[in-house]
Amino acid sequence: xxxxxxxxxxxxxxxxxxHISEQVLTWHHDxxxxxxxxxxxxxxxTLAANREEHDFSGSAGAIRDVTHNSSGHILHxxxxxxxxxxxxxxxxxxxxxxxxxxxxxxxAWEGEFRAAASDxxxxxxxxxxxxxxxxxxxxxxxxxxxxxxxxxxxxxxxxWEHSYYYDYGPDRGDFVDNFFEVVDWEEPSARFEQAVELxx
Numbered sequence: 100x101x102x103x104x105x106x107x108x109x110x111x112x113x114x115x116x117x118h119i120s121e122q123v124l125t126w127h128h129d130x131x132x133x134x135x136x137x138x139x140x141x142x143x144x145t146l147a148a149n150r151e152e153h154d155f156s157g158s159a160g161a162i163r164d165v166t167h168n169s170s171g172h173i174l175h176x177x178x179x180x181x182x183x184x185x186x187x188x189x190x191x192x193x194x195x196x197x198x199x200x201x202x203x204x205x206x207a208w209e210g211e212f213r214a215a216a217s218d219x220x221x222x223x224x225x226x227x228x229x230x231x232x233x234x235x236x237x238x239x240x241x242x243x244x245x246x247x248x249x250x251x252x253x254x255x256x257x258x259w260e261h262s263y264y265y266d267y268g269p270d271r272g273d274f275v276d277n278f279f280e281v282v283d284w285e286e287p288s289a290r291f292e293q294a295v296e297l298x299x
Contacts (some may be wrong), residue, residue, distance in 0.1 A: 100145070103172060105136045116183045118277035123265050128179070131261055135171030135242075138164055170242035174222055177255040186283035193295070194253075194288040201234040209279075211236050212256075216275045218257050226250035227291055231299040251294040254287045
């Protein structure tokens, strides 16, 4: 059985200031994200024990815990990689071309992504829809409600209140503005190119 671990941030805790504070990154990564890693490991342990004992009375709840916590871990890992102190630019290359093709323009994509971020109770995602072979913005509630089957995550923005309330209070829009000041398109571009290579 795999034992999942929390990777360190790819930058210092204060590296994204003033857009995201050291305190928020510390809490968000070390407490919230760690909680999803712990929850995934615990749920897998429960399922393994249930299989060994042939007692499946608690298995449905553990399966739901795997879905919730694994999605939380995976999306947070992507969120950290989507940002850097050198961020704040627009995409280029193949991803930029595909955004223009699928959304009409970068501005149209960004407007729609901001609308997703304003409405989500969890995450706004840019995914590559491997069924339709196109990019889509997705509103995901919690970590796992509203996901597109076959959707390969390209860009993730966490809009749970623990992501921004300490820095911005209830002004989620200000937080989203500041996310765009640190978003780094190198990782999303690589993930998009990987998806296209695998699925187109």
